[in-house]
Amino acid sequence: MTLRFDVDAVVLDIEGTTSATGFVVDVLYPYSRSRFGALLSERSGDPAVARATAQVRELIAEPDADAARVEKALNDWLDEDRKATPLKTLQGIIWSEGFARGDLVSHFYEDVVPALRAWHATGVRLHVYSSGSVAAQRAWFRSSPEGDLLPLVEGLYDTENAGPKQEPTSYGTIAAALGTAPDRLLFLSDRPGELDAARAAGWRTVGVRRPGEPYYEQGVGDHPQAGTFDEITIARSTT
Ligand SMILES: CSCCC(=O)C(=O)COP(=O)(O)O
């Protein structure tokens, strides 16, 4: 079945939607886990590292936590797959350097890049809203197996600049930043809680259900659903 939408912009979740959760967990998570220690001890003066470290101490309610304790908290969150903002900030620093060095190449499901190119060609604006930090998102799109996809994407939003993904206010923040009416925005995600929040903010939604992804069995509730991006047609009326 084809889903048809007349919208001005599409906002994309990454993990589970454009890209495989398995790739993130099996490739990116170990890459960051093995580098947290060096980042925390050797670059504690870097303002972004210092700020994220302070946020970790606040979240674990241990203001005096040393680098080893902070590293343990990060690794515990990785084990739980808890998408805490400072974890994502520090991962973003490590991953973006890994992508720039050529250690990492991102992953996109095969239906995604052709669809993004086709939607972009119709004049629909593409944005990303992911728990992965903006730095990570930028590197992810820049270092795809099909080359630099960043020119397709206009705006990047994360839990730092927009807020938690399961809160309707975050979607209000993004709509205001884009200067677009909520009902002209379409959010694609694999997580029902995120889709519910976007819909509560007045957005259009599609739940993307891909076999093998963590939310596949649970489903996406009563949101329109697609198995691939091929099943979604985006048009943009100019009137
Ligand atoms: C390039 S972002 C890497 C994936 C990641 O760390 C993440 O948390 C993605 O979560 P999403 O909100 O895109 O499901």
Ligand SMILES: [Mg+2]
């Ligand atoms: Mg997701």
